[in-house]
Amino acid sequence: MPAVPTDPAxxxxxxxxxxxxxxxxxxxxxxxxQQHDSGEVLMLAWMDDEALHRTLTxxxxxxxxxxxxxxxxKGETSGNRQWVRDVRLDCDGDALLVLVxxxxxxxxxxxxxxxxxxxxxxxxSAS
Amino acid sequence: MPAVPTDPAxxxxxxxxxxxxxxxxxxxxxxxxQQHDSGEVLMLAWMDDEALHRTLTxxxxxxxxxxxxxxxxKGETSGNRQWVRDVRLDCDGDALLVLVxxxxxxxxxxxxxxxxxxxxxxxxSAS
Numbered sequence: 345m346p347a348v349p350t351d352p353a354x355x356x357x358x359x360x361x362x363x364x365x366x367x368x369x370x371x372x373x374x375x376x377x378q379q380h381d382s383g384e385v386l387m388l389a390w391m392d393d394e395a396l397h398r399t400l401t402x403x404x405x406x407x408x409x410x411x412x413x414x415x416x417x418k419g420e421t422s423g424n425r426q427w428v429r430d431v432r433l434d435c436d437g438d439a440l441l442v443l444v445x446x447x448x449x450x451x452x453x454x455x456x457x458x459x460x461x462x463x464x465x466x467x468x469s470a471s
Numbered sequence: 472m473p474a475v476p477t478d479p480a481x482x483x484x485x486x487x488x489x490x491x492x493x494x495x496x497x498x499x500x501x502x503x504x505q506q507h508d509s510g511e512v513l514m515l516a517w518m519d520d521e522a523l524h525r526t527l528t529x530x531x532x533x534x535x536x537x538x539x540x541x542x543x544x545k546g547e548t549s550g551n552r553q554w555v556r557d558v559r560l561d562c563d564g565d566a567l568l569v570l571v572x573x574x575x576x577x578x579x580x581x582x583x584x585x586x587x588x589x590x591x592x593x594x595x596s597a598s
Contacts, residue, residue, distance in 0.1 A: 378512055435588070453562050
């Protein structure tokens with residue numbers, strides 16, 4: 345009989361959470377990341393069950409990188425870490441809202457949010 | 472020589488905007504929808520070029536419904552309309568942030584946000 349791991353991070357995602365997820369064909373759900381106090385939307389990333397489990401159990405936001413095909417602990421390389429304050433699932437189960445405390449800029453461009461390119465002006469000027 | 476449509480909504484998405492999008496295999500980008508003043512994240516939906524174009528030119532948030540395979544003007548049936556204040560693209564072009572003024576509840580459950588199911592407690596109680 346195998347021993348039950350004592351560290352929650354070593355156990356899989358709780359079935360009552362896993363049952364709520366409606367994953368895309370790649371097994372992923374979208375994760376909207378928001379600064380918990382200012383309300384600023386920082387970025388959008390992707391999680392599979394294991395990334396969500398690590399996020400919930402370690403307190404560090406962990407994603408699945410679709411370009412590199414690997415888990416990615418935000419800030420592990422850059423130092424711009426995300427400390428998880430809350431995680432909420434949407435009504436149809438295919439998107440998460442991850443409330444974090446962001447260290448430094450979340451975007452690789454150095455911007456305070458990855459959503460820094462305005463489109464309304466661009467479309468307006470073209471019409 | 473065809474006449475140039477005078478109504479911007481009748482013209483396609485401006486090429487300088489379309490060129491910035493990095494669409495998924497279904498031609499879609501994710502759209503994070505946020506209440507412009509409170510900062511509350513309301514929902515996640517999907518847009519193709521045409522939905523984005525309609526959103527930018529009509530001022531009413533318009534999405535592509537992946538379940539119904541049709542365009543969907545938010546609030547057209549429920550009356551819970553979204554008036555667009557700003558649209559921003561993220562650094563890698565696969566997600567939009569749509570800042571809106573939301574009339575009534577955005578969620579079909581009547582909640583003030585679609586992200587109303589907490590997961591931290593669920594995972595914690597299972598460990």
